[in-house]
Amino acid sequence: MERTGTRSRGEDVSFLAAEEKREFLSRLLARMAHEIRNPLSSLDIHVQLVEEDLLKLSQPVPSKVIGRFDVIRGELRRLDTIVEQFLRLASPSSLKLETVALSEIVTHVTELLKPEAEARKISFKTQISGSLPSIRADRAQLTQALLNVLINALQAVEKEGRIEVHARRLKSKWLEVAIQDSGPGIPIEKKGAIFEPYFSTKRDGSGIGLWIAQQIALAHGGDILVSDAPSGGAVFTFVLRIDDAEGADG
Ligand SMILES: Nc1ncnc2c1ncn2[C@@H]1O[C@H](COP(=O)(O)OP(=O)(O)OP(=O)(O)O)[C@@H](O)[C@H]1O
Ligand SMILES: [Mg+2]
Structure with missing residues (x-):
């Protein structure tokens, strides 16, 4: 990619x-x-x-x-x-930290949004590469952060497109969850603004979804990055640190 x-x-x-x-x-x-x-x-x-x-x-x-x-x-x-x-x-x-299996959270949020994606004829693929180690995280907040980004992806694609969620371990102590959509993407001049609170291009948007998601990622010692999908859509990538006392979550 x-x-x-x-x-x-x-x-x-x-x-x-x-x-x-x-x-x-x-x-x-x-x-x-x-x-x-x-x-x-x-x-x-x-x-x-x-x-x-x-x-x-x-x-x-x-x-x-x-x-x-x-x-x-x-x-x-x-x-x-x-x-x-x-x-x-x-x-x-x-943060209510507990040992969390990231794959469970990813599966949970994608299950939550599947009916909406199906109704909009958006194909929704989840790929979890290998067995991801557990992380220390706040389950509710991480769920919320992923939901905010996935809802944006659904709104960007609108209908008849693709959303792909790919979770994998990076080298060393990091995990990433990349959410790629086939929407219009984010123009370069807007990339610096989308994480700002109250920045929205939507008629009914409050513009805090990404800001909240990024605050959550930062509070976990991680971050969210935005990049372009080869097909022109957007890719939002959560990067999260693996706890030192890690264990495989299968
Ligand atoms: N996947 C995406 N594709 C294209 N543009 C996006 C995507 N995700 C976010 N954006 C842009 O970033 C802006 C900010 O997103 P953010 O989630 O913070 O606010 P919002 O979706 O407009 O409102 P809300 O507070 O309800 O989430 C959006 O209005 C949109 O312009
Ligand atoms: Mg939003």
């Missing part, structure tokens, strides 16, 4: 400035998450109180109203999960 080897942060004018920006953003996110959480829990309590008040009325509560409350509660829960994820991300020390 031909690679141009463009390194996301290698294109920054100053690497130090980028690191400082990341730290600043981490602190900002943590603060924002805390501040959102307070009104959120107050909203949650008040929604519950209003529901109780309604039940006390002499008339039965219309099903339309019950349905609306379900939506509100569902959305409140969703917001709470997002805030929780941000809080965990903001502090890399909060």
Whole structure:
């Protein structure tokens, strides 16, 4: 596979400035998450109180109203999960490290997205070369990082194309998971920007998927690189360090 080897942060004018920006953003996110959480829990309590008040009325509560409350509660829960994820991300020390079989995570995320790929007539191939050693990693966060990149690949291909996921051990202490798609690829002038928070070319994109994925990879002592597929699509490569006390995960 031909690679141009463009390194996301290698294109920054100053690497130090980028690191400082990341730290600043981490602190900002943590603060924002805390501040959102307070009104959120107050909203949650008040929604519950209003529901109780309604039940006390002499008339039965219309099903339309019950349905609306379900939506509100569902959305409140969703917001709470997002805030929780941000809080965990903001502090890399909060990684819940365990011995993880990378092949299991790769299989899990590809299984999750297979129905969507099938519906879009996108062929989805996973290749795991040899038996990969286990790594010390946060299973939930690594799953999230891979999902963010795979969802981007699905969105880039749109329909009737290919996505290939290839996990393998590099020489020495590194593993890589490469996700290659047959989408339009990433124009060279955008390569430096795609990992920046809030950079998006999509109508409904929030532009934080890749930023989050990269923060997770960096917190694990790894990184994500972007390059061009020979066919013109994009290749996102996670590079992760193998733990010293490694074991084969078969
Ligand atoms: N596989 C890909 N092929 C082509 N362009 C891509 C690919 N992955 C990411 N990009 C570009 O990088 C941008 C940033 O991606 P990122 O995942 O951070 O945000 P997003 O997908 O726009 O929104 P979201 O926060 O919902 O993920 C995208 O808007 C798109 O322009
Ligand atoms: Mg995305």
